[in-house]
Amino acid sequence: MSDRTERPTADEPNATTGTTGPVETTSSGAVRIDKSAEAPADRDTPLLEVRDLQVEFRTREGVARAVNGVNYSVNAGETLAVLGESGSGKSVTAQAIMGILDTPPGHIAGGEIRFRGEDLLTLSEDKRRAIRGDRIAMIFQDALSSLNPVLSVGYQLGEMFRVHRGASRREARERAVDLMERVRIPAARERVNDYPHQFSGGMRQRIMIAMALALEPDLIIADEPTTALDVTVQAQVMELLAELQREFHMGLILITHDLGVVADVADRIAVMYAGRIVETAPVKELYAAPAHPYTKGLLESIPRLDHKGKELYAIQGLPPSLTALPSGCSFHPRCPLSTERSTTERPPLHPVLDASEAPVAGRGSACHYWKETLHG
Amino acid sequence: MGRYVVRRLLQMIPVFIGATLLVFLMMYALPGDPVRALWGERSVDEAQIAAMKADLGLDLPLWHQYLNYLLGLLQGDFGTQIASGRPVIDVITSALPATLRLTALAFLITVVLGVGLGVIAGLRRGGKTDRMILFVTLLFISVPVFVIGYLYQVFFAHNLGWARPTVQDPTAWSQLILPAMVLSSLSLAYVARLTRTSVAENKRADYMRTARAKGLTGRRAVSVHLMRNSLIPVVTFLGVDIGNLMAGAIVTEGIFNVNGIGSAVYRALSYREGATVVGIVTFMILVYLVVTLLVDLLYAVLDPRIRYA
Numbered sequence: 001m002s003d004r005t006e007r008p009t010a011d012e013p014n015a016t017t018g019t020t021g022p023v024e025t026t027s028s029g030a031v032r033i034d035k036s037a038e039a040p041a042d043r044d045t046p047l048l049e050v051r052d053l054q055v056e057f058r059t060r061e062g063v064a065r066a067v068n069g070v071n072y073s074v075n076a077g078e079t080l081a082v083l084g085e086s087g088s089g090k091s092v093t094a095q096a097i098m099g100i101l102d103t104p105p106g107h108i109a110g111g112e113i114r115f116r117g118e119d120l121l122t123l124s125e126d127k128r129r130a131i132r133g134d135r136i137a138m139i140f141q142d143a144l145s146s147l148n149p150v151l152s153v154g155y156q157l158g159e160m161f162r163v164h165r166g167a168s169r170r171e172a173r174e175r176a177v178d179l180m181e182r183v184r185i186p187a188a189r190e191r192v193n194d195y196p197h198q199f200s201g202g203m204r205q206r207i208m209i210a211m212a213l214a215l216e217p218d219l220i221i222a223d224e225p226t227t228a229l230d231v232t233v234q235a236q237v238m239e240l241l242a243e244l245q246r247e248f249h250m251g252l253i254l255i256t257h258d259l260g261v262v263a264d265v266a267d268r269i270a271v272m273y274a275g276r277i278v279e280t281a282p283v284k285e286l287y288a289a290p291a292h293p294y295t296k297g298l299l300e301s302i303p304r305l306d307h308k309g310k311e312l313y314a315i316q317g318l319p320p321s322l323t324a325l326p327s328g329c330s331f332h333p334r335c336p337l338s339t340e341r342s343t344t345e346r347p348p349l350h351p352v353l354d355a356s357e358a359p360v361a362g363r364g365s366a367c368h369y370w371k372e373t374l375h376g
Numbered sequence: 377m378g379r380y381v382v383r384r385l386l387q388m389i390p391v392f393i394g395a396t397l398l399v400f401l402m403m404y405a406l407p408g409d410p411v412r413a414l415w416g417e418r419s420v421d422e423a424q425i426a427a428m429k430a431d432l433g434l435d436l437p438l439w440h441q442y443l444n445y446l447l448g449l450l451q452g453d454f455g456t457q458i459a460s461g462r463p464v465i466d467v468i469t470s471a472l473p474a475t476l477r478l479t480a481l482a483f484l485i486t487v488v489l490g491v492g493l494g495v496i497a498g499l500r501r502g503g504k505t506d507r508m509i510l511f512v513t514l515l516f517i518s519v520p521v522f523v524i525g526y527l528y529q530v531f532f533a534h535n536l537g538w539a540r541p542t543v544q545d546p547t548a549w550s551q552l553i554l555p556a557m558v559l560s561s562l563s564l565a566y567v568a569r570l571t572r573t574s575v576a577e578n579k580r581a582d583y584m585r586t587a588r589a590k591g592l593t594g595r596r597a598v599s600v601h602l603m604r605n606s607l608i609p610v611v612t613f614l615g616v617d618i619g620n621l622m623a624g625a626i627v628t629e630g631i632f633n634v635n636g637i638g639s640a641v642y643r644a645l646s647y648r649e650g651a652t653v654v655g656i657v658t659f660m661i662l663v664y665l666v667v668t669l670l671v672d673l674l675y676a677v678l679d680p681r682i683r684y685a
Contacts, residue, residue, distance in 0.1 A: 100588045102580075133591030140589075145582035150604045150679055159600075163592055195680040211590070 045117045046073040047251040048097065048136075048219055053111035055092050055275075057322075058104060064322035066092040068275040069111070071349075074251040076218065079242070081254045081262040081283070083298070084272035087319055090255045093272075094221045097253075098138050099128045115219070134164045137212035139241075141224040143204035147196040153180070153207050154192035160214035179210040183240060202233035206240065213244055219251040226261060238265055259302055263287060268362060271295050274320050274330035277349065281363045291352045291365035291374045293335045329367070337369045377676075384669050388662070393446075395661045396654055400442050403650035409434070410458045410648040432458065445651065455651030457644075464655045467640055472659065474546035475636035478628065479621045481549065481556035482563070486617065490564040491610060494571020498606070499598070501576040509568060516565035521624060525558040525631035542633040555632040559624050563617050570613055574606040581605070608679050615671030619664045 055067035067089040074080045084090045095101045097113055099120065113120045115136065120128060140146040148156060157179050158172030167175065173192065180188035183206040185199075196204055205225060212220050225241065226234040242265045245252045256262055262269060262283065269286050271279040271294065279292035290296040297315040317334035320326050326333055332342040350370055352363035367373060411428050412420070429435045433444055448455060454464035497509040516524070532554055533541035539554040546552065578584065579602060587597040622637075629638035637656055644652035676682045 098589055100585055129591050129593065131591070132589060138589040140582065140586060142582060146586045148583040148587070148601050148605070149681060150608075151601070152680075159592070160590060163590070163596065197681050211586075 045114075047076045047078075047116065048253075049073040049112075049114040050093065050097065051112040051114065053093060053096060053113065054109040055089070055096050055101065055106060056109045057106045059323065062323040065325060066106070066275055066322055067096065068325070070272070070275070070277055072270050072277065072280070074219065074253055076251050077246070077249045078268070079245065079252040079254055079266045081256060081266035081269045082272060083256060083259070083262060083269055085257055085319060087274075087322065088272040089275035090272050091223050092275075094138065094223055094253065094255055097221060098132060098136060100132070100138075130164070133160060133217075134215045135217050136219045136221065137215070137217040139205075139208050139212045139220065139222040139225045142228045143201065143208045144196060144228075146208060147204060149196055152193045152195055153199070154194075157207065157211055157214060160211060164215055175214070179214055180207070182213070183207070183210040183244075185210075200233075201229050202237060205229060205233075205237050209237070209241055209244070213248070216248050217250060219253070220245070221253045221255065223255045224257070225254075227256070227258065234261070241265075259298065271298070274325055275322065276330065276366060277364075278331065278366045279364065280349070281352070282361075285360070285363060289374055291363065291370040292367045293337050293369075293373050294331050296373060297334075337367075337372060339368075341368055377673075381669070381673070384672070388665050391661065391665060392658065396446070396449075396658050397442060399654045399657045400445065400650065401438075403648070403653055404438055406648060408648050410650065413647050414459060445654070454655040457647075457649050457652055459647050459649065464652050467644075467652055468637075468656055468659055471635065471637045471640040471656075474634055475622070475625050475629065475638065476663075477546065477549070478552050478556055478559060478625050478634060478636065479618070481552050482560035482621050482625070483614075483618060485556055485560040486563040486567055486621070487614065489560075490567030491571050491607070493564075494568040494610070495575050495598075495603070495606075497568065497572040498575025498579065501572070501579075506572070509572070513565035513568050516561045521558060521562060521627055522631055524561050525555075525628060528554055528558050529631070543635075546634050546636065552634075555628050555634060558631065559621060559628040562624070563621060567610060567613065567617070571606065571610050574609050575602065578602050578606045604678060608675070611671060611675055611678060615668045615675075618667045618671075622660055622664065 050070055050072050053067055053070045054065070057064040057066055066087075070089065070093050072080060072082070082090045082093070092101070092106070095106075096108055097120070101108070108121060111121075115131065120131070123131075147153065154173055154176040157176035158167070158169070161167035161172045161175045162169070177188050177192050180192060185191060185203055185206055191199075196207070199207065205228075209225070212222075220241075222241065226237050229237060238261055241252070244250075254262070254266060266283045269279075269281055269283050270277045271286075271292065273294050279286065279290065279295045281291070286295065287299065290299055294315070297313070300313040301315060303312055315334055320330055320333070326343075328341070328343045328345055329335070329338070329347050332338040335342065345368070347366045347368045349364040349366045350368075351359040352365055352370060352374065354360050365373070409429075411425050411432070411434065426435070433441060436444070445455065452465075454468065456463050457467065493509050493513070497506040500506045529541045532538050540551060543551045543555060583605075584597060584601060587601045592601070625636065626638035626641065628634070629636045630642075637660070641653060641656050643649075644656070
């Protein structure tokens with residue numbers, strides 16, 4: 001079971017290894033000299049690798065299986081988009097990586113989260129805390145509620161340097177001003193003592209980004225970073241994020257349900273449904289020819305100008321309850337291609353083959369009928 | 377901010393007039409009168425009483441009496457007690473310190489223990505400690521203060537011998553601890569429960585998730601991020617609560633025999649000494665207004681979203 005998927009990053013061409021088996025997505029190459037010199041593990045080790053991660057929530061209604069064996073990996077400088085609707089487990093996976101799951105009720109039931117080759121789940125809480133914010137940072141959806149309302153943004157930004165770098169109060173304040181300038185907040189020096197409510201939505205999200213960038217982490221997880229923003233501001237914020245990512249050569253996990261955002265900035269996409277990855281592919285290929293009925297449904301439900309006046313497509317039914325997942329393929333109750341087999345046998349992440357029966361790099365689909373979907 | 381303070385201070389004028397008028401009217405409505413009370417059961421010449429009333433200005437219509445009283449206040453004259461001949465201001469200044477000391481100590485206990493227990497319970501919501509604290513505070517809320525007072529007297533003073541059952545010297549802080557514990561019990565319970573809810577709610581807030589994602593230590597996340605937010609509603613409550621403590625002090629003083637405002641008001645009421653009662657109540661209202669203003673200003677310091685204009 002070693003499916004080697006590979007993603008060429010924006011700045012460097014890349015050797016690609018073939019896809020030979022289901023499930024696992026790792027990658028090789030894609031390393032810059034500066035970062036790889038720091039990395040303790042060898043060059044083939046991805047920056048972050050999630051293996052068979054399982055997260056459960058114990059609720060009154062029973063055990064909710066929010067994440068059921070997720071696998072994905074991210075390289076330095078690469079953007080992985082994790083796509084899925086609410087409750088698909090995309091945010092929970094991110095919280096597990098950060099180590100900020102609410103425990104209880106949540107707990108990690110199995111799997112590994114390897115950061116630079118080291119399994120984060122085996123580290124002590126102190127060591128994990130040192131990594132949080134410093135090496136792996138996170139950007140949240142709603143910047144207004146995610147920033148502390150009673151502390152100045154300067155304080156909240158500077159806190160990163162004080163806690164992780166032992167900076168003095170004054171030094172931290174200076175660094176906060178630098179950060180605000182870096183994310184292009186006008187009059188940063190005058191505004192450093194302002195409070196979150198005194199900024200506009202876009203500016204607040206820039207502050208969130210600045211906070212995540214503060215210590216130049218290796219990996220940033222952005223959980224729906226633009227969902228709460230106006231469309232025009234969305235584009236600006238996304239552009240800024242992408243630009244800073246290139247500048248610092250960071251890995252970026254972009255969690256979203258917005259297919260439009262993904263198309264512009266992501267290198268690779270992992271589509272999640274009911275706590276599993278149902279399809280993974282380089283962004284262009286996924287848009288051109290989805291290999292999973294769920295992905296196909298998502299793409300067809302985007303309003304299009306040339307379909308104006310026609311009825312908008314919608315995937316029938318509702319996402320399954322996480323306390324009672326359907327047997328076989330979790331998507332089968334909503335799937336137009338569903339058969340007897342779908343209800344009994346859970347499809348693994350099949351490698352997607354091209355016309356000459358050779359595996360397509362970095363493509364996988366958890367559907368028994370990926371071939372029909374791809375060509376149908 | 378400056379303008380806000382000035383406006384709040386100006387607002388005290390109508391409150392002051394309203395409060396004095398209300399208490400004045402209530403005193404007038406009470407049966408009996410202070411002059412006749414001087415003779416008690418003995419018979420007395422009606423002409424003598426009338427002369428004395430005229431002398432004191434008590435024969436004037438009510439509005440005139442009230443006006444005279446206000447005019448006196450403006451000149452710093454709180455009036456004179458009829459029976460004892462003591463200036464009312466003397467009565468107030470000799471009784472007030474004991475009450476203020478008792479209230480202050482009770483307030484301190486309320487803040488320290490109430491907030492402390494509330495934070496502990498809030499951080500461990502649903503746990504054993506939390507349930508214990510909920511139970512104890514529920515007891516404090518449901519048992520009347522005077523019952524708690526006598527229980528404390530029996531337990532701490534009589535059985536354990538840790539304190540005196542009554543206060544001999546109200547200037548000694550150590551003697552005030554037991555009455556202050558009694559006085560603070562109700563407020564303490566409310567503050568603990570309010571803090572608990574606020575802490576438990578803020579613990580789940582998005583900004584606390586951010587604090588964890590930043591890699592802050594648990595201690596820092598709680599003390600810097602959680603506390604500032606959780607205390608905002610508690611501070612509001614504490615401001616209002618100072619009034620409750622001052623009013624409650626009167627009952628507690630009775631239980632522990634403290635020579636404070638409580639006993640002064642009680643004596644003045646039994647002699648129908650209107651000027652004394654109005655003076656004391658007005659004084660306490662003013663103290664209350666100033667303290668609430670201070671608390672409101674503190675509120676703005678805690679929560680930058682509040683703007684005073």
